[in-house]
Amino acid sequence: QDEVLKQSALHPKPAGLCLQYGTAGFRTNAKQLDHIMFRMGMLATLRSKKTQATIGVMVTASHNPEEDNGVKLVDPMGEMLTPAWEDYATQLANAEQDDLARAVKEVIQKEAIDMSREANVFVGKDTRSSSPALSQAVIDGVSALGGHNYGLVTTPQLHYMVWCQNTKGKYGEATVEGYYRKHCQAYVQLTKNASNRTDDQKHLCVDGANGIGALKVREMEHHLQKGLQISLFNDGSKGKLNHQCGADFVKVQQKPPADIEINPGERCCSFDGDADRIVYYYTDSDGRFHLLDGDKIATLISTFLKELLTQAGLDLNIAVVQTAYANGSSTLYLENTMKVIVKCTKTGVKHLHHEAQKFDIGVYFEANGHGTVLFSQAAVEKIQQLAEDANSDDTKKRAALLLQSTVNVINQTVGDAISDMLLIEAILAVRGMTVQQWDAMYTDLPNRQLKVKVSDRRVIDTTDAERRAVSPAGLQDAIDSLVKKYRQARSFVRPSGTEDVVRVYAEAETQESADALAHEVSLAVYRLAGGVGDEPKPLQ
Ligand SMILES: CC(=O)N[C@H]1[C@@H](OP(=O)(O)O)O[C@H](CO)[C@@H](O)[C@@H]1O
Numbered sequence: 001q002d003e004v005l006k007q008s009a010l011h012p013k014p015a016g017l018c019l020q021y022g023t024a025g026f027r028t029n030a031k032q033l034d035h036i037m038f039r040m041g042m043l044a045t046l047r048s049k050k051t052q053a054t055i056g057v058m059v060t061a062s063h064n065p066e067e068d069n070g071v072k073l074v075d076p077m078g079e080m081l082t083p084a085w086e087d088y089a090t091q092l093a094n095a096e097q098d099d100l101a102r103a104v105k106e107v108i109q110k111e112a113i114d115m116s117r118e119a120n121v122f123v124g125k126d127t128r129s130s131s132p133a134l135s136q137a138v139i140d141g142v143s144a145l146g147g148h149n150y151g152l153v154t155t156p157q158l159h160y161m162v163w164c165q166n167t168k169g170k171y172g173e174a175t176v177e178g179y180y181r182k183h184c185q186a187y188v189q190l191t192k193n194a195s196n197r198t199d200d201q202k203h204l205c206v207d208g209a210n211g212i213g214a215l216k217v218r219e220m221e222h223h224l225q226k227g228l229q230i231s232l233f234n235d236g237s238k239g240k241l242n243h244q245c246g247a248d249f250v251k252v253q254q255k256p257p258a259d260i261e262i263n264p265g266e267r268c269c270s271f272d273g274d275a276d277r278i279v280y281y282y283t284d285s286d287g288r289f290h291l292l293d294g295d296k297i298a299t300l301i302s303t304f305l306k307e308l309l310t311q312a313g314l315d316l317n318i319a320v321v322q323t324a325y326a327n328g329s330s331t332l333y334l335e336n337t338m339k340v341i342v343k344c345t346k347t348g349v350k351h352l353h354h355e356a357q358k359f360d361i362g363v364y365f366e367a368n369g370h371g372t373v374l375f376s377q378a379a380v381e382k383i384q385q386l387a388e389d390a391n392s393d394d395t396k397k398r399a400a401l402l403l404q405s406t407v408n409v410i411n412q413t414v415g416d417a418i419s420d421m422l423l424i425e426a427i428l429a430v431r432g433m434t435v436q437q438w439d440a441m442y443t444d445l446p447n448r449q450l451k452v453k454v455s456d457r458r459v460i461d462t463t464d465a466e467r468r469a470v471s472p473a474g475l476q477d478a479i480d481s482l483v484k485k486y487r488q489a490r491s492f493v494r495p496s497g498t499e500d501v502v503r504v505y506a507e508a509e510t511q512e513s514a515d516a517l518a519h520e521v522s523l524a525v526y527r528l529a530g531g532v533g534d535e536p537k538p539l540q
């Protein structure tokens with residue numbers, strides 16, 4: 001332990017700098033993160049000793065600009081770090097240099113960690129220019145305690161390998177090659193059920209956000225045995241990471257990546273910078289842009305699964321988990337037409353993941369395209385039994401086999417752009433569905449997301465899965481009366497967990513109304529929650 005602390009002097013903390021483990025770990029300008037990385041390496045080692053399992057550390061700032069970076073820890077089952085340890089992360093991160101030894105000791109004592117135990121930490125990084133040095137700082141923190149450095153991987157690949165390692169290979173082989181083999185085999189298996197697919201139908205444009213996802217799609221492609229014809233753009237050869245491209249840009253700007261020619265009707269998707277999010281889109285013959293976001297993806301997947309369950313005659317409950325950002329139309333469609341259970345949780349994948357675990361099959365997606373499907377152990381066993389049952393009829397058997405391959409094509413540890421893409425492509429193929437038909441399942445309500453800068457965003461406190469503000473006083477009343485002015489309207493505000501802003505969301509019957517409402521609510525936030533800088537201006 002003394003040794004680790006001596007080394008920490010090589011990764012000194014700038015005095016006074018205070019950061020918090022937020023929605024997605026630590027995330028800020030890369031220049032401020034060296035000490036954080038070192039300390040998270042130490043914390044991951046402690047967590048590994050405590051859980052007696054492999055722990056992951058991913059160096060990435062996802063969809064943030066290239067100048068930023070970040071770090072998040074991956075727990076033994078490939079899920080996000082447990083909340084109690086987020087507090088330790090924040091404590092270690094903010095301990096001044098001469099107080100670090102005490103802070104580390106406190107974690108060891110509180111958690112009664114036996115320091116003589118082995119530790120194993122998997123470290124991964126994205127393609128940012130700051131990532132090599134920062135992941136080295138993590139490795140220094142893990143020190144000589146038996147970490148494994150995977151180098152360049154997507155965030156979901158790291159989660160996957162942690163889970164594989166901790167299940168001793170039951171979930172798959174803990175290598176990147178093993179990841180490709182498992183998911184691609186399942187894809188090939190699924191698409192055998194699609195008849196006569198033309199090369200046109202197999203064609204997909206992929207925007208790699210100039211990040212790690214692009215590299216990994218290239219690496220994976222040959223495993224697909226020509227079952228998918230990918231045109232890759234924003235592959236990192238020229239453009240800047242996440243700059244005018246990627247899933248977040250496409251979702252928030254509601255337009256295709258800049259400088260990309262897409263033909264009308266062509267199916268396209270965008271990953272984010274660490275490839276754990278995906279959104280689809282196309283432009284129609286009138287040049288109008290159509291976005292198929294996380295809500296549409298969840299709808300497609302849950303519809304597919306529900307149909308298969310019915311065909312298989314399996315009595316398993318299925319739920320879709322969303323956040324307040326889910327488009328109102330999607331929630332109505334899922335509840336009223338699809339008749340599946342719909343749940344709403346706070347923003348942040350860990351909340352959705354946790355809720356989805358409560359069902360036999362839990363489909364969870366944030367509107368921004370981060371999500372996956374969880375199958376309970378019981379569900380997997382029932383599906384397997386039916387698939388192997390010699391007496392079941394052909395329809396049932398086919399459905400069971402399709403369900404089995406679906407389980408295998410999905411990365412259940414965390415939202416995964418690559419595995420989600422394979423699942424979506426397989427569903428469209430099996431159902432013989434075009435992207436337009438998928439889009440037509442329901443029509444999104446026009447919506448708008450804005451950001452407001454305030455002096456301290458913590459003055460906003462929310463309840464009811466962040467759909468209502470309880471403080472500052474008067475804010476929720478103001479929002480309520482603004483919402484009443486518009487038809488089919490809804491709006492809410494919450495402090496971001498990844499940026500120093502308050503986020504405003506509004507949806508309404510028309511785009512004009514959604515824009516106006518978002519602006520009016522922004523003004524209310526600015527006035528009642530300590531806005532800084534210029535007053536929010538109406539949208540052009
Ligand atoms: C509205 C929105 O898209 N928020 C994102 C964003 O969180 P914020 O807490 O809103 O900054 O980043 C998170 C991490 O990637 C993601 O889980 C979440 O959905």
Ligand SMILES: [Mg+2]
Pocket residue numbers: 061062063272273274275276277
């Ligand atoms: Mg991401």
